[in-house]
Amino acid sequence: MELEEARDGSRLALSRALTLVENGAAFSTEEEGIILGITGAPGVGKSCLVDQLAKAYTERGEKVAILAVDPSSPVSGGALLGDRLRMDSADLEELVYMRSVATRGEAGAVPSVVIGMTNVLKECGWKRILIETVGSGQSEFRIAAIADTILLVEAPGRGDVIQAEKAGIIELVDVVAVNKSDLTGAESTAADISNALSAGSKEIPVALVSAHSGAGVSELIELMEKAGGNEISRTRWRERMYSEWMRLLTQHPDFENTLDSLESGGIDLSQAIEKMR
Amino acid sequence: MQTPLRIVIAKPGLDGHDRGAKVVARCLRDAGHEVIYTGLRRTPEQIVRTVIDEDADILGLSSLSGAHGHLFPRTCELLSAAEMGHVVVFGGGIIPDADRDALYSAGMKAIFGPGTTSQEINDFISTIMERMSLDEKVGCGDGNDWKWGD
Structure with missing residues (x-):
């Protein structure tokens, strides 16, 4: 059986077990893990930031599994899964397992099979799991069903301060990262978001990062660790x-x-x- | 719902010309398959690793640099060594006729040059699916002599 070998560390067996679950097999586990959900609009730099996070965790000697979701075509059912090309760490680093996942006909930024897939990963010793959602807008909360901590990635030049005042995913996130910190306007975007969030009941830190250079990534990780777990609300x-x-x-x-x-x-x-x- | 095929489209070696790879990726997407594109300048080792992690059924390699004679067979060899010999491998790009037999002997099942239509690529994939459903072994390490165009 695939699972035995996957538990013993076979990458190939793990991949096959994940395929079975992706194709509909149910799977649950008693094993614990830490699931970080990374969400945000298309083009803000989620994939590059996931790559930097994976590198930072592996430098500490941790294994990291990445499930990166891209949309399936509503017309043909096919998908072009392109998150991998921004993730150098995924291709050779032994401590990283990276799998592209298509939404396969489900609405929402994370398909339901991803829950079972994270269970397989936990069962096979991949305790730190990063889930990258499809590029999503404001009212897409499905990642809250899965992630222990939610990171919202933003970028400068995406709208004025009122965007951060609107209801939506921003109320559920644990940390906000304003990516592309080398671009003009990044600091004022971060300040605007902080201001808007300061009126809320939950304290949500805002970090400036550059997924391109890696600046601010270790500080971001610290913030996420402090933010702790999202209680099962x-x-x-x-x-x-x-x-x-x-x-x-x-x-x-x-x-x-x-x-x-x-x-x-x-x-x-x-x-x-x-x-x- | 029928489970989509998972196909990796990869660019081994150093050339930066990936229009062909992207067009093929798009054509396979439109035919209902899940296509994972690796991006440019991957080594055979990286490509094999991608095929394993993604549990792909089919691998398409594109090269326009002239290095196909080394990179394509090396990728097939590494796939077989990694117990992934069941993966069907096809290639595309600028591949002179004289070089093709060596690639077929290495386990590749089709070579598509300039001017290939998306229809032909989709026909090839459908044929592969049919043969797979009949349990015929057509992977790069299966030692099956059949190739596209026979």
Whole structure:
């Protein structure tokens, strides 16, 4: 069985076990781990920052597993998974395991199978897990269902201070990193975000980093460690429910047939929902 | 839902021309596969590592520098050594006809040159899928003589 070998340290067996779970097998574990979720809009530098974080952890001798999510095409179902090309550490470093994950027909920035995949990783001794979400906007909280700590990556030049006042993911994060700190405007972006957050009840630190040079990365790690764990809150359970519900729906044996019937006009939406119950 | 194939598209060696690789990646994406693109200037060792971590079924190598005669067979050899001989390997780029037999002998299943249509690449992948579903061994380390175009 794959899992035995994967537990003994076989990378290949681990990959195959992850594929099984990605394709729908359920998997749970008693093993503990630390899951860091990295989220933020497209192009703010999540992948490069994940690479820098992985390098920093491996320099301390820690093993790091990365699950990087990119979107599947809503039309063809295919995906172009390109996070890897920004992650030099992923290709040779023995202490890093990096896997690209497609959303496969699920809405949201993290597909539900990722929970099972993190369980496999924990079971096989990969205790520190970084999950990079798809580039996401303001109202995408699925990462809260999975991560112990959430890092929101921002970048200068993405809007005025009112953006940080809006409700959304920013209320759930533990730390904000303003990336591209070498660019003009990075400091004022960080100050604006700090100001907006200071009115809230939870203290959320804002760090300036450069994923390009690595500046500020060790300070960021310290902040995340101090921020500690995200308690299993109501929000988290709600996102877990949504996530599981979605998995049950998209993996329902009649899901694709029902879509076919809807497309051809054979049934209407309420009949389709009835069929899925 | 049918499980998508996972295909790594890689650029071994030092040339920086990846338009071809990106077009192929895009064409495979549009055919419904999950394509992992490695980016430029990867070593055969890095590519094999990517194929393992991503649990890919198929690997496409692109080279326009003339180093294919070393890099492609080396990648196949390392895959077999890493128990990944079941992975189907194809290549593309500027590969003179005279060099192709050596690449096929190294275990590659197709070589696509300039002017190849996306349709042909998709036909190749469909043929591979069919052969895999019949349990035929068509990986780079399986010693099967069949190649695209036979």
